[in-house]
Amino acid sequence: MTDYQLIRSKRRTLSIGIDGEGALVVRAPMRMPKRDIETFIREKEGWIAQKQALVRERLQKADAAQLADGAQVPFRGGTLTMRLEACKRAFDAEGILHLPKGEEPLKHALKWRTERARQLIVPRVDEWARATGLRPEKIAFGNAQKRWGSMSSLRSLRLNAALIHVPPQLCDYVIIHELCHMVHPDHSPAFHALVRSILPGADALRAQLKGWSYVLSMWR
Numbered sequence: 001m002t003d004y005q006l007i008r009s010k011r012r013t014l015s016i017g018i019d020g021e022g023a024l025v026v027r028a029p030m031r032m033p034k035r036d037i038e039t040f041i042r043e044k045e046g047w048i049a050q051k052q053a054l055v056r057e058r059l060q061k062a063d064a065a066q067l068a069d070g071a072q073v074p075f076r077g078g079t080l081t082m083r084l085e086a087c088k089r090a091f092d093a094e095g096i097l098h099l100p101k102g103e104e105p106l107k108h109a110l111k112w113r114t115e116r117a118r119q120l121i122v123p124r125v126d127e128w129a130r131a132t133g134l135r136p137e138k139i140a141f142g143n144a145q146k147r148w149g150s151m152s153s154l155r156s157l158r159l160n161a162a163l164i165h166v167p168p169q170l171c172d173y174v175i176i177h178e179l180c181h182m183v184h185p186d187h188s189p190a191f192h193a194l195v196r197s198i199l200p201g202a203d204a205l206r207a208q209l210k211g212w213s214y215v216l217s218m219w220r
Contacts, residue, residue, distance in 0.1 A: 002048060003024065004024040004025065004041065005023060005024065005026065006028060006037070007025065007026065007028070008027075008028050008029070009027065009030065011027060011028070011029055013029070014026070014027070014040055015027045016044060016048070020055070020217070022052045026041065066219070067105045067106060067109055068082065069082060073165070074166070074212075074215060075097075075165060076120070076164060076165070076168055076171075078095075080095060080096060081095060082099060083096055083097065084099050084100075084101040084102075084105065085098060085099070085100075085101055086101060087101075089108060089112075090108040090109055090111065092116070097112070099112075106219055109219055110143060113143070113161045114161045116164050117159070118141060121159060121164070121171060121175070128179060132198055136155050136157035137155040138154075138155070138156040139158075140156065140158045141161040142158055142160060143160065143161055144216070145220070147216075148160050148163065148174045148209070148216075149175075149178045150178065151179070151182060153185070157178055159174065159178070160174075165212070166212045166215065169205060172199065173199060173205040173209060174209070176195055176198050
């Protein structure tokens, strides 16, 4: 039997999920017999194994891009080779990500990522805003571990700076997704229809983006 974490509550149905570390989490009604829970788990073993393999793959990719000399850092669909050296600030040039050696490399790496996000992504937001008429009042960047972006009720757009690591077309998908929340704040059929009308192939791009989720926790 696969190891799992069991969480009981006043819910009426049984559900399973895989957390960010690849562990199986089972949520069950308070009085559901354990034998019924484990029968359900056995029936889902194929699905569980597949999802855990995907999580392990993403964690391996994140580990491979940690702050170490020679690490390969994904960048706009390609890669940068990290070099730890005697420089005052992090910068990229000709396929190399130069990072100050020794003193707070994470701080320098995140600052570089945010600065490059502003340089590369804000112009794309402006282009899509002109094309769609959906212009946010404010654009900000952060380093959330689970979200690519958000749009507030005050039309404030917040994007994850980690979007510089994904291919440009996936970054465009996130931008359009969030701009469409200015019209539909939910994820209703009307919302998805609007996204597809602006960006044909949006569903395929959304599916591809899931494979890049590891960059959200790449530098922690």
